[in-house]
Amino acid sequence: MSKNLLREDHLFKQVYDYVLTHIERHEWKEHEKLPSVRKLAEEMNVHRLTVLKAYQLLKKHKKVYVKDKSGYFVQPDLAGEHIENEDHPIINAYAQKNHLSEIHQASVSYDFSHALIDPNLLPNQYLSHYVKKVFDLYPKVLATYSTVQGDVELRETLASYFISQYKSQVHADDLLLTSGSQQAIHMIAQAFIKPRDTVLFERPSYSSAIDVFKNQGAKIKTVDIHPDGYDLLQIEDLMKTYKPRLFYLNPTFHNPTGYTVPAHQRKRLVELAEQYRCLLIEDDAYHDIYFDQTPPPPIYTYDASGTVIYIRSFCKYISPGLRIGAVLCQSALMKTLITVKSLVDNGSPLLNQKIFLHYFSSLRLQEHLKKIRIALQIRKEIMEKELAAANWNWVSPKGGLNLWVKLPEDISTEKLLMKSLDHSISFVPGQVCDPLKESSSMIRLSYSYANEKQLSIGLEKFIHLAKSM
């Protein structure tokens, strides 16, 4: 290859990457017009043909499209769309996205993007005692597979817990153990959704769940969530019009807003779901993290007909590293989920289930939860104090790990994220939590991962950064 050709190749790649980066960072929005070939060629000091070639390759890769010969436009992000990369014939994967995971790849000093609990707040010492106990009790635990559905001792223990908490009839056979609630969400999508099925989501919602269902090819309709819950007429209208197969919801200390759906709405929602044959997927990730009073009982406790699949994440505030979640549902749905579990990984590791079992059955659990609620409430209050000084707006949540904060309208949250990451601060822009991916002035700030000092220093820096924009 001649030197000239090499240089041209290099410039071509530069233009291609420049445009792609703008699109992928959503700095250039869906259906927005790209700069004209002439303009970009001038700006980047390259030949017009180089820009044209880059635009054409981007078109082939379905990143841009052409309209009425009036120019190139940003192609909307088509989940599940087949990308034939003709230049790299082997790399013809189907598009898969996980927006949250991309933000989390950055390692920062002031981490307000992870809705995880600071490892220093977790009962590490005690857990390592339980590990030794597990090996004494089950010397061949590492040589043994768990059943696909999960260890029966742990399922029985969790069933007793549900019965004692909610007086509802729960049997060990109604429970399936998963590798964290992420796996539960993915398995449900895999079992019940095919491309073009309609799915309801709260708006905003948990970003990784949105991505799971979008990658599965679901069409998404949204239900607004407010500080006092849903507009049930809106839900009925959506169920009637679109006949969604399921509604993924997070009604208790909702992620990202922190809102909680009141008991009377829970009851009515189950009736609607039954009437319109829509499964309710209740993701109860933050149930045990309340500050003043316990939340209303889960929606599944109102369900007599098997309309609800309940996902409970117990491990998050005990030992996230164990990766244990539980799914509770009626037997016909359970049968399908067990088969899916056998296909996706053939059962979670037994060791982890046994460690969790012994900690969960101990008296330490309730003590630990009491402590962690206090610690998190303190962290929340530190965050709120800093935000109050900045005059930003949010609804103070009664539990959970996040604040959902409204920034002044003139701040671009995407630009702020780029700038913040440069200053070793992370947060989640509201757009990532929006099933419709519209830009907004909302952001999610998690107060659970950073410690008290990091919270006050980091937030001060962060507010300063935002105000300087």
Added chain:
Amino acid sequence: MSKNLLREDHLFKQVYDYVLTHIERHEWKEHEKLPSVRKLAEEMNVHRLTVLKAYQLLKKHKKVYVKDKSGYFVQPDLAGEHIENEDHPIINAYAQKNHLSEIHQASVSYDFSHALIDPNLLPNQYLSHYVKKVFDLYPKVLATYSTVQGDVELRETLASYFISQYKSQVHADDLLLTSGSQQAIHMIAQAFIKPRDTVLFERPSYSSAIDVFKNQGAKIKTVDIHPDGYDLLQIEDLMKTYKPRLFYLNPTFHNPTGYTVPAHQRKRLVELAEQYRCLLIEDDAYHDIYFDQTPPPPIYTYDASGTVIYIRSFCKYISPGLRIGAVLCQSALMKTLITVKSLVDNGSPLLNQKIFLHYFSSLRLQEHLKKIRIALQIRKEIMEKELAAANWNWVSPKGGLNLWVKLPEDISTEKLLMKSLDHSISFVPGQVCDPLKESSSMIRLSYSYANEKQLSIGLEKFIHLAKSM
């Protein structure tokens, strides 16, 4: 409800279940005619209307179909087909099947169906030492998430292992850690296959992999595998005609046959795959279980262009309970797989990776493997001695965990399975391993799970049973 109605309901359910069981056990084959309504009503001593009602519901559930008014016929098993259960509106899952998992649900005294290693052969004692070491080294291991791609220390260790074994260039970034190889297979299907894509499979093949790809909606074409490998002209012809997106293969001590594809075919296969743009998914589950000499190097070592995704299951003969598998591939494919991993479970448990790391890095591993090869060879020979006495046919494998045995033509392997399970003996009928699900006189007998005594007693019983049919 009156007593009569209750009784009718009960009889109806009986007829429905009776027919469904016959279909699901493949005792009534695809496209086989069902007994006439009159005949079954007489046989079961119920009213004809009850049978008709049951047949109609089975039709609605797509278990049977009607042809030219000449009667009801068994509907072929349509993977991925949408089943609208109008009587149970909520239970409208997409069909999901795992044939092997269904056989494994039975707990038996003489287990020849699990291709797993007897827990008594595994290094349980040593592993529990490593667990304690892990907690001393990483006191917060249970409070910490692994990265999505997997612990970097373990990936580096595995990369060094590949370099030392095969002199090929492998970097930690080329490796992804999964929850067993089952998860790796599922993730690859999820990333690269959409309904109606064509996939090549060896015939026979690993049943759970067949089910994963069928449930993903793939159309399957088969490549025969022989004691001396493939017919490469057949493969070229299939690749040319059907343009498959990938070929799932298990070329070393192949499951279920035990055959090994020779080195010169491996090289040529990579050339073909590159030419026809077909990914090779090399599942190397039994690589370390050889009896006399090491097998040829994996197919991925012949690959210069990134056509191979290599799945290595290390854990199977060390600690299956840890659930650790590794995927090796080029960076563009890796990027997609990491996103899929973030969606399916957001990373495997760190504790398990650290325990495995410390055992894998120790000198004990090679000692353990030497011992386990000898123990398994002894078990294989016990099984072969019993089978030789029965005059059955098989090709003695040079590694792996299974014998692929031909029974006399007049024995129905499906009926033999039912009878064997009644006598607490399990095996895998050849049909389960056939991507085309045709019935055959082949069966898979695993010699790795039962101990020496169980092998000789169980096989004697089993042969007696078969001969009595």
